[in-house]
Amino acid sequence: MVKPEPAKRKFTNEVVAVLLAMVGGGKYGAGGTLLPLAAAVITGFLLGRWSTFYIRRSSTNAFVLLVNLQFTSLEFRNTFLELIEPVCEDVRANELSKGTTLSYKVSISDKDPLMVVVLERYSDRENGYLSVHKEGKAFLSFRNELKGMQERNEVTIKGESYLETDLGYV
Numbered sequence: 001m002v003k004p005e006p007a008k009r010k011f012t013n014e015v016v017a018v019l020l021a022m023v024g025g026g027k028y029g030a031g032g033t034l035l036p037l038a039a040a041v042i043t044g045f046l047l048g049r050w051s052t053f054y055i056r057r058s059s060t061n062a063f064v065l066l067v068n069l070q071f072t073s074l075e076f077r078n079t080f081l082e083l084i085e086p087v088c089e090d091v092r093a094n095e096l097s098k099g100t101t102l103s104y105k106v107s108i109s110d111k112d113p114l115m116v117v118v119l120e121r122y123s124d125r126e127n128g129y130l131s132v133h134k135e136g137k138a139f140l141s142f143r144n145e146l147k148g149m150q151e152r153n154e155v156t157i158k159g160e161s162y163l164e165t166d167l168g169y170v
Contacts, residue, residue: 070156079154104127
């Protein structure tokens, strides 16, 4: 006498049978015409599982800075972009490998070309931001130049700091 399969296993076997039918025929008779759909379903499932696992495990509660800059002319904005480029290169070359700077991105407003935002994400405030980033040679040189731009009223800077939550992703 054959023992009946547990309900969960029977359900899994039926799902596998349907997917196999989509790929190459079988008792459900799709004959391979649903191969792209079956591949998409399987890929979506696996990516969903992986990304959910990754996002939960990669949460850092980072220290985040959003620095908004309003320039008085395109010339001053372009000067700023030239000045910050070595900082961006230094961050990528030195801080990224240490794991202290998680993100460092300069963006120009799509509505006002005189507005720029710098998104900065650090592993923590004390080490990642204050010790490593703010003490970097490229940053110190850049900061002196930017301070001069502020004093000459070429730019207005407003910045805020935040502590990242586990909601969402970057």
